[in-house]
């Protein structure tokens with residue numbers, strides 16, 4: 151087996167977090183700067199989707215950005231132990247997860263899990279958003295385990 | 301659609317380790333493979349009148365001029381990467397079936413130059429698939445999701461969670477394939493692989509370790525497709541195109557970078573609808589397949605394709621392979637007797653087409669006795685992916 155690793159490093163590399171927003175994704179990233187997590191939903195039928203020019207269910211281009219609680223559950227994840235580019239070498243290991251967002255059925259976000267031990271990682275674990283201000287313009291949502299006591 | 305086309309020629313360069321072809325050009329490798337395929341068919345280069353390609357295609361103008369074509373009648377490519385491999389041969393068949401062209405070449409050349417791992421990286425990557433950063437990649441890259449291996453690791457992790465699939469199941473794919481490669485001269489990796497060495501290898505993107513990844517290799521493979529009628533006059537037993545499909549369900553879409561496909565699709569290879577179309581068109585099913593050439597860029601995707609094509613039930617891919625279902629001397633349909641992308645060489649899926657042709661001609665290195673039907677798949681990937689069902693005249 152590979153060397154046991156208790157805790158994974160938080161992943162935050164500034165030069166990977168340069169954004170290239172378009173008119174459809176800009177509201178998401180504007181909201182993150184204010185530490186608000188929002189989900190793109192169809193203005194006609196309400197279906198959540200990744201931001202983009204048309205609803206895949208009804209074809210409407212109307213969009214409502216729904217405020218989300220910032221909570222969710224881990225749908226799947228990987229512990230990255232190999233640096234595919236030099237920039238991430240100092241960050242290993244890190245966790246990439248697929249997060250099922252509470253209150254936005256069918257919408258999932260790719261995000262890093264912070265503050266978590268490898269042995270505790272599991273699909274279905276409750277998590278909540280944590281704001282990573284990369285720069286004054288860019289804030290990336292990360293997730294941390296949700297303390298069940300709170 | 302009535303299929304009336306056959307593969308009549310197959311050719312390749314030798315397979316090389318990453319970096320070993322650096323003094324040559326992609327076009328140089330491509331031409332060597334195409335020339336070998338045309339020679340194998342007993343045709344002339346000038347007979348070629350069409351290209352059905354994938355992975356972005358090549359400079360058709362340069363190809364046509366370099367090869368000395370009399371008249372180019374068809375040129376098209378399925379987009380995507382290895383997902384289009386099997387379907388590009390199907391596309392060649394469609395060009396021939398429709399009468400648009402008569403001798404159509406499908407070919408791929410791979411030179412790694414830089415590490416494939418840099419696939420989606422905006423700043424550090426300049427590999428063959430280096431992605432240009434976009435509004436869409438803003439939802440993956442800032443989390444360090446930079447390579448296909450990391451995406452497939454998350455599909456694998458969920459498959460383990462839902463079905464109880466284990467690392468030993470993944471290992472069985474790598475070990476079975478390696479055992480096949482040991483008798484194949486063209487295979488780059490022929491050392492025995494044990495479960496112990498599998499488990500001791502470097503973890504890359506948990507749960508995927510070194511041996512769950514395909515090789516990084518270089519080389520080119522080409523096949524020639526023509527009409528059944530003309531095929532009967534040529535050198536080899538024709539290998540008929542029975543059916544082919546490319547595409548997939550829209551919701552799979554950008555599956556591997558956005559991961560928003562429906563939960564029941566998440567634990568698949570994205571090939572379910574492609575498989576249904578293939579079986580519907582051919583009137584056959586998995587039980588009719590004598591040898592399966594499944595695109596093996598990552599071991600878990602072999603398990604999921606076995607499930608999607610109906611060689612076993614959903615979630616049963618792991619036990620199927622671990623119980624010897626894919627072994628050449630096993631109790632199921634042999635999988636990748638050439639060693640696949642994992643042990644022979646990774647030439648973006650065309651080695652699988654080559655092996656299918658050799659199996660159906662009856663001259664494969666690890667010949668499956670009496671093989672008459674071969675399934676070939678393109679790599680599970682963002683759309684379009686693809687497949688191909690080949691058979692011999694009965």
Ligand SMILES: [Zn+2]
Nearest residue numbers: 192195205208
């Ligand atoms: Zn809608």
